[in-house]
Amino acid sequence: LLKELSTLYIAACAGEANPLPPLAIQYPDYAAWQRQWFSGERLQAQSEYWRTALADAPVLLALPTDRPRPPQQSFVGVQMPVRIDAELTCALKRLSQEHGATLFMTILAAWSVVLSRLSGQDDLVIGTPSANRGHRAIEPLIGFFVNTLALRIDLSGEPDTAQLLARVRHSTLEAQAHQDLPFEQVVEIVQPPRRLDHTPLFQVKFAWHNNEIGEWRSPGLEVTSAGLSYDTIKFDLELDLQESSNEIVGDLRYVTALFDRSTIERHIGYLHAMLRAMVTNARQPVTTIELLAPTERELLLQTWNATERTYPVHLCLHQLFEAQVECTADATALVYEDQTLSYAELNARANRLAHQLIELGVKPDARVAICMERSPAMIVGLMAILKAGGAYIPLDLAYAGERLAYILADAAPTIVLADAAGHAALGNAISASQTVLDPNTLPQQSTINPQVPGLTSDHLAYVIYTSGSTGLPKGVMVKHHSIVNYATHIAQQFDVETGGDSLILTSLSFDLTLTSLYPPLICGRAIRLCPDGNDSSVWRQYVLDGRNLSPVKLTPSHLTLLQQILPAYTLDGHIRALIIGGETLKGSALTWWREHAPSMRIFNHYGPTEATVGCIVYEVSELLATTIPIGRPISNTRIYLLDTHGQPVPLGAVGELYIGGAGVAHGYLNRPELTAERFLPDPFSAAPQARMYKTGDLARYLPDGNLEFLGRNDHQVKIRGFRIEPGEIEAQLVAHPQVRDAVVAALGEGSDKRLVAYVVAEPDPQLASTLRAHVTACLPEYMVPVAFVQLDAFPLTLNGKLDRQALPTPDGDAFAHQT
Numbered sequence: 001l002l003k004e005l006s007t008l009y010i011a012a013c014a015g016e017a018n019p020l021p022p023l024a025i026q027y028p029d030y031a032a033w034q035r036q037w038f039s040g041e042r043l044q045a046q047s048e049y050w051r052t053a054l055a056d057a058p059v060l061l062a063l064p065t066d067r068p069r070p071p072q073q074s075f076v077g078v079q080m081p082v083r084i085d086a087e088l089t090c091a092l093k094r095l096s097q098e099h100g101a102t103l104f105m106t107i108l109a110a111w112s113v114v115l116s117r118l119s120g121q122d123d124l125v126i127g128t129p130s131a132n133r134g135h136r137a138i139e140p141l142i143g144f145f146v147n148t149l150a151l152r153i154d155l156s157g158e159p160d161t162a163q164l165l166a167r168v169r170h171s172t173l174e175a176q177a178h179q180d181l182p183f184e185q186v187v188e189i190v191q192p193p194r195r196l197d198h199t200p201l202f203q204v205k206f207a208w209h210n211n212e213i214g215e216w217r218s219p220g221l222e223v224t225s226a227g228l229s230y231d232t233i234k235f236d237l238e239l240d241l242q243e244s245s246n247e248i249v250g251d252l253r254y255v256t257a258l259f260d261r262s263t264i265e266r267h268i269g270y271l272h273a274m275l276r277a278m279v280t281n282a283r284q285p286v287t288t289i290e291l292l293a294p295t296e297r298e299l300l301l302q303t304w305n306a307t308e309r310t311y312p313v314h315l316c317l318h319q320l321f322e323a324q325v326e327c328t329a330d331a332t333a334l335v336y337e338d339q340t341l342s343y344a345e346l347n348a349r350a351n352r353l354a355h356q357l358i359e360l361g362v363k364p365d366a367r368v369a370i371c372m373e374r375s376p377a378m379i380v381g382l383m384a385i386l387k388a389g390g391a392y393i394p395l396d397l398a399y400a401g402e403r404l405a406y407i408l409a410d411a412a413p414t415i416v417l418a419d420a421a422g423h424a425a426l427g428n429a430i431s432a433s434q435t436v437l438d439p440n441t442l443p444q445q446s447t448i449n450p451q452v453p454g455l456t457s458d459h460l461a462y463v464i465y466t467s468g469s470t471g472l473p474k475g476v477m478v479k480h481h482s483i484v485n486y487a488t489h490i491a492q493q494f495d496v497e498t499g500g501d502s503l504i505l506t507s508l509s510f511d512l513t514l515t516s517l518y519p520p521l522i523c524g525r526a527i528r529l530c531p532d533g534n535d536s537s538v539w540r541q542y543v544l545d546g547r548n549l550s551p552v553k554l555t556p557s558h559l560t561l562l563q564q565i566l567p568a569y570t571l572d573g574h575i576r577a578l579i580i581g582g583e584t585l586k587g588s589a590l591t592w593w594r595e596h597a598p599s600m601r602i603f604n605h606y607g608p609t610e611a612t613v614g615c616i617v618y619e620v621s622e623l624l625a626t627t628i629p630i631g632r633p634i635s636n637t638r639i640y641l642l643d644t645h646g647q648p649v650p651l652g653a654v655g656e657l658y659i660g661g662a663g664v665a666h667g668y669l670n671r672p673e674l675t676a677e678r679f680l681p682d683p684f685s686a687a688p689q690a691r692m693y694k695t696g697d698l699a700r701y702l703p704d705g706n707l708e709f710l711g712r713n714d715h716q717v718k719i720r721g722f723r724i725e726p727g728e729i730e731a732q733l734v735a736h737p738q739v740r741d742a743v744v745a746a747l748g749e750g751s752d753k754r755l756v757a758y759v760v761a762e763p764d765p766q767l768a769s770t771l772r773a774h775v776t777a778c779l780p781e782y783m784v785p786v787a788f789v790q791l792d793a794f795p796l797t798l799n800g801k802l803d804r805q806a807l808p809t810p811d812g813d814a815f816a817h818q819t
């Protein structure tokens, strides 16, 4: 066009007639020809191609956005310049030639890897315009020929640059060979779910401008190109590039509703890093290429993990307690109903039992089981086992006999501490070779602290069993120095020293209870034991009797329970620090507490048993409507968010959470393979032999460095190709005024898999329809559950977590009438 314009201009200046040759055909001729040519078998073949090529393609390229996607797509965008210098451009050309690819293909390959790392997806669709002027005769025509091609890129496995270029070349050539089918017909054929919040088939566009704008020389006229900037955009991201004076230049345009400028700047940096790595070594698997800039890597791996603090690393847990006995011998250590024990009394009793355990052969790392009611004698028993150098294994009275028998057989302790209730629960699970002692009747032994030869903080303190995915529980072995680091941190962060007593409501067989057990005992405070039993009035009494209780540790499910049984007058002054952990904490669960106990400190605490109780913590300051972040790592803890290839994910992207540092457990008892699978060498730590635990949890960093928990990587559901986090739906359900709590589960398999919502709400026959409308109004259609089941309360597991297995199958009432 420029050529024609300049020819005409020159001719007009010289007063000459139109020198352009007459057009052989006109646009309508082309249109008529195309309609006839592109029909029948040709049309069929191309339709078939696109149907197959885009079958089950991901509906959305889920890039991490700085803000949630607005329900209606926003078309406001701005651009950021991209420039690839002559040297890299030259190297890219060489690389492309070597692999029979065009520059377009090479950059597309690099850009796909970047998008894949950002989204965690290895199957991407990227749109590209094609000029579609494949015939000489139509080149000079004025008219709309451009079509859009949806290029599907397969990044699965571990391709290197050479293999990836081959894949990209193949998809590009195939798509180009079928470029006659107009894009809107492709959409009609593929039938992706249509949404108002994003474009169909692809949301990222990459355009390569081949025809360099020629120079326009005319007498008396100087022509330069002006960079146009416009503020509209059709897709989430649009990369527009072209070659110009041996460089590659252009821009990356982005939707301002979704992305911040700094984020886009990082994206461009990743693209550069990727291109550089590709030209450096075409044989390196693209999954291992480092995309992050040194500053970003430093921030993620070091700055946010700079948690080193000194702690008594060489002392055992009971030694910290013994040191405290020296300082506060007469202070109360334990309160249970009307009994109290001073530090000196608790220590003396534990010593008497410990000496006997030593006589019976307990040595460092020897395992001793303990199965008792919550009582002072139970605490004496725990301390005695530790003092004797052993590792205790807490057994819950409420466990089924089969489970107790399995654990006893797996852990094979030679000694079992049990009271009458424990004895009854264990029944004939105890073998003849096992000695049973009742800590309620203490032996006539010395009350002096025993000295165990060879015992160090590198020996085991306890083994706690957690459920295993294979159906059998597995014992997590935790060493003294790990629990010492944890208890020390908790004591400091939660001001345990200056607080009131701590309150122990939950079972000692779950490590969450340890948060309120050991920290007080290493800094001179008292623990209040709430007696066993499910009678919630007892919990109520213990909370209301408390003054400045610090800390109280609960799961979110417990929180709802407590809220229901506590009186609705001000609770301020009863609890000083409430630590909530074990499950996702939603802002809505805290509203009541904020209202009735405004000065109580509330913490969200995250951690698996395998990393010693808890390793990340967040103090709730403002109430967020959605999920509460889990926060930052505790002392001497390192957190990594890695992709499936073990690479740190970019800032804001979702990764699997790995935990390194002092809390990493020794491993699983008797399970070397499982231990090797989940406890890995820590490649990011400078400490020798550092290990990290692979949690299976998904998380991302918020811009301020706080972590956000996003569910399990094994709970995530896929329905019709959609990646769904049930938590997102739950948050929307809970946002409805009639819903107190909600859980969404996927029932069924494969294409029969359906989302079902379970809600705790006021009974209402219309609820299913109401909620369907509510959810439909705020979430994509694919996230709308097919059924809404009303429950009085959620089924809980023994440790107070939601029992997904026990959620009922929905019946007729749960299905909203579709309108």
Ligand code: AMP
Pocket (backbone or CB within 6 Å): 466, 580, 581, 582, 583, 584, 585, 604, 605, 606, 607, 608, 609, 610, 613, 630, 695, 697, 709, 711, 712
């Ligand atoms: P457990 O070993 O029983 O403590 O369970 C650990 C698992 O519970 C973690 O891997 C998470 O999946 C989940 N979890 C623990 N704490 C939290 C929390 N604060 N928020 C969300 N999930 C949590």
Ligand code: MG
Pocket (backbone or CB within 6 Å): 511, 512, 581, 582, 606, 607, 608, 609, 613, 614
């Ligand atoms: Mg935990």
